Amino acid sequence: GAVxxxxxxxxxxxxxxxxxxxxxxxxxxxxxxxxxxxFPKQSxxxxxxxxxxxxxxxxxxxxxxxxxxxxxxxxxxxxxxxxAHPEDSSFYICSARDVGGNDRGEQYFGPGTRxxxx
Amino acid sequence: GQNxxxxxxMTATEGAIVQINCTYQTSGFNGLFWYQQHxxxxxxxxxxxxxxxxxxxxRFSSFLSRSKGYxxxxxxxLQMKDSASYLxxxxxxxxxxxxxxxxxxxxxx
Numbered sequence: 001g002a003v004x005x006x007x008x009x010x011x012x013x014x015x016x017x018x019x020x021x022x023x024x025x026x027x028x029x030x031x032x033x034x035x036x037x038x039f040p041k042q043s044x045x046x047x048x049x050x051x052x053x054x055x056x057x058x059x060x061x062x063x064x065x066x067x068x069x070x071x072x073x074x075x076x077x078x079x080x081x082x083x084a085h086p087e088d089s090s091f092y093i094c095s096a097r098d099v100g101g102n103d104r105g106e107q108y109f110g111p112g113t114r115x116x117x118x
Numbered sequence: 119g120q121n122x123x124x125x126x127x128m129t130a131t132e133g134a135i136v137q138i139n140c141t142y143q144t145s146g147f148n149g150l151f152w153y154q155q156h157x158x159x160x161x162x163x164x165x166x167x168x169x170x171x172x173x174x175x176x177r178f179s180s181f182l183s184r185s186k187g188y189x190x191x192x193x194x195x196l197q198m199k200d201s202a203s204y205l206x207x208x209x210x211x212x213x214x215x216x217x218x219x220x221x222x223x224x225x226x227x
Contacts, residue, residue: 043205044205044220104168106163106166109160109161
């Protein structure tokens with residue numbers, strides 16, 4: 001149980017275009033989902049916390065107009081990188097909390113999406 | 119403030135034992151997680167401690183001391199596939215995870 005999927009697993013796009021990444025909890029309801037970014041050989045950096053039905057909370061330094069997050073249902077959150085530039089190339093990982101069970105704060109991670117902007 | 123500290127990098131020999139330490143300061147505490155992350159992959163859950171003491175799970179064990187704000191992950195009989203980053207995360211108030219920067223473990227033959 002507690003499986004999280006991400007789509008796509010990798011994407012290459014041209015500079016100036018937008019890319020949407022989907023994160024789904026497959027066998028549980030996730031009122032809270034998290035979006036992380038990880039550059040090569042660096043640690044996991046939390047970008048934003050996404051709560052179903054409300055606006056996402058962004059970490060300091062993350063541009064909310066550039067990284068659009070939508071959490072429209074209890075099983076789906078999307079991250080859209082708008083007007084992508086080469087410096088946005090990174091590994092984007094989502095995670096979800098199963099607040100319906102014995103929630104202890106554990107986050108279940110998706111497999112990640114590798115974005116390359118050319 | 120809230121803070122998690124763990125060593126940046128450690129090196130160990132195949133077959134040996136290694137202990138990765140983590141100290142934490144959080145407002146509210148609901149447990150301590152360890153995750154493993156191989157290069158280019160997402161983190162995977164290893165262990166969870168909320169009570170003081172040692173939890174053993176095969177070759178991996180995790181220890182917690184709440185009074186000291188301290189945890190460690192113990193890896194025995196190291197294998198080359200254990201080369202990875204190990205992330206310590208404390209569950210604070212509202213069960214929000216506060217992440218350490220990760221410890222890169224290098225296993226040498």
